[in-house]
Amino acid sequence: MNRFDNMLGEMCSIDREASKEGWLNEMHPLVKLLVTIWYICFVISFKNNMLTGILSMSVYLIICFLMADISLYKCLKRMRTVLFAFFIIGGANILFSENFSTGVTGAAGFWCKGVMSVFAVYILIVTTSIDDICEALRMLHVPGLLVTVIMLIYRYINILIKETKRLSESYFVLSPGQKGIHIKAWGQFAGNLMLRSIDRAKRVYDSMNMAGYEWRILSGNRKKYKLGAGSLMWLFVWTGVIAVFRIIPVFELVGNMLAG
Amino acid sequence: MDDYGIIIKKMSFCYVKDNYIFKNMDLAIKKGESVGIVGANGVGKSTLLRLIVGLEAGYEGHISVSGIDVTKKSLPMVRKKAGYVFQDADSQMFLSHVEDNVAFGPSNYGMEQEEISACVKKALCETGIEHLKKRSVYQLSGGEKKLASIACVLALNPDIIMFDEPSVTLDPKNRRKLIHVLGRLDKTKLIASHDLDFILDTCDRTILLSRNGVISDGKSRDILLDKGLMEGSGLELPLSVLGR
């Protein structure tokens, strides 16, 4: 059952990366979230055939990857399924465009937009823990109920995956040669898992009540973020730079200057 | 009466109508006592603990904790006086970081930030896991999780702590550590467990439950080492006594 271990290992390592020390990790989570959204907004606003413009937006990614020591290899490895999907969809674009060259340009633009927006989210993921994201969501006035549910889901994914792993191991030990759960056992297998989850939910509810919980919002007390000068500067600089790169063709202007 | 932490008088309780788990039960536990609750599967050890902290409602008779009657209204007060350590540490820690979990109780009771930090620090210190403060619950071992879940309960500084099968899933080293931590805690303790050696090591007094209620109540050594009594209620002598 390698799939389960891979997933658990991956979650654990992303969690560790996100909560390690580093200047981008310690930046205010709301600032990081807003810059990421701002960036993706501007990247996807390019038409697919504006390749130079799209590529000029990579400046943000390059600076983040280099400054925060994010491994490009790990990023490509982790995001491989998402990136693969882009190639398929982009490829389909070539088939259905008027002529081959515009098709290829369109596909290339689409690929770049896709890859760049995924990379931007990746930067957010590996530098921000889920608690911090929840903190940012709270500041954006996302309802407390939703934030609580997100925190609980995240906390229990790990435990339920382990439980699923145990259950499916015990299933496959007794049914050698089967590739998946047999149709006769579908309901019992997943149903049992679900009933166990509900029992667990009741225990969790009990333990929350033992600690005096009544419709309160779960929130971490771990770090209290203050909107520091560094975070504010990061926000303003990138808001400006991204907008400038979107409106003015910086690459071409610099190229014209250099090439005469 | 002030000497008593828990008083149960003529208490009856059933999940299914007329199928009583407890019938006219009487029990009194003094402040500062360590009491072990033993009995075969299904005699209601956990139910008894849950009744005392009000997690099960609908009993007849009288239960009081530190002089407060356990009713729906008094639950916030009762639960501040009496803490409950769940068998499954993962149910007790529903946030991702140790520190957040320990601070959850105090912040619900509306304490100030400094006060919360002090409570967290004290609780972690009492369980000897200060070094785990910033850790994610994912990265804890079973023994560390158990101690952290005890710290979550200690953070509210209760007078009474109840433990449901505390030594289950612990390896010998962590089990010894837990015995040590419990020994240092200066609180009224109620421990429901099948691990008779654990009870022998941690409790001065033992209550033996069976389907007919309390069979025997007295010094741990007297009860746990009485072969006839133990085997009569479906249990065995502690392993340390059997010399295995």
Add this chain to the structure above:
Amino acid sequence: MHMADALINTGVAAVMFGLTAGTSAYSIHTIKKSEEPVKVPEMGIMGAFVFAAQMINFAIPGTGSSGHICGSMLLSAMLGPSAGFITMMGILIIQCLMFADGGIMALGANIWNMAFYGCFIGAGIIWRSMVKNGASKRKITAASIIGCIVTLQLGAFSVTLETLISGVTTLPFKVFVSFMQPIHLAIGAVEGIITAAVLCFVFETKPDLLWGVKENGKKERLSYGKVMTILGITAIFIAGGLSLLASSLPDGLEWSVERVTGDTEIISEGQVYDTFSDVQDKTALLPDYAFSGSDSKFGTSFSGIVGGIAVIGVCVLFCIMIKVLRKRKECNDEQV
């Protein structure tokens, strides 16, 4: 069905965010009104359950492939549509912000496509209307399969529309639809069967956990004939509706042939695309580059390449310099 950011434009993203925000506000209002506090941990843990259950391989008999669970329909049949919707929202937000599954800008659209239909149409209308007078295994099976198929069809159709209106693909409408719908019909059927299996199991062991089933309701039998009729009508409705929609637009191949032969039908085709591109221009918040003429047909030009290399080079140098300076400072601090 997770859409990426590159598949959507800012305008469409904003509209979908608006719809999702409205629905979630309604859902939260409903949950708070229902005063069932135990729901909160149940929502969180059921959400985690869906994550875990998605990793189970259900072997489909006779094929080498496997299916997985349809989250929104299952969650809502247990928790009710509102709580199910908020839970699905939580799942999708975590998938987006922890696994980069589905984009941030596309989050609104993803929640709409995958949670709204399943929770409010699948469970809120189909499931509820079928089990409200008491449930039986047959009714549960029918409701789950119909619910999953209908909601996946609606979701897939929304993905097609959102992508086409965003104008990021040259794929003709008909091609896109005839690709998306049949695939999701198969997926929906398999997910429906799994959901049915799970819900039937719950019905047999703890029926009180199911949402919307009338307590102690008389056990009304739903005959086989009735089930087949309902299934048949649903299938005809979907197939008929979609083929009507699809045939109103000629596909890519026809279109190119017509262009060569100069057929007049091209006008109607042109109108459709004009409407789409009109919508695109209106929903795209930012204009094109001021000097967009400088891009050649390959999307870039010589000066663009030179400039790109220069700017990126400067950025890299800048980063390296800052890193070296910081390291030196750390060394100095350690020495002190």
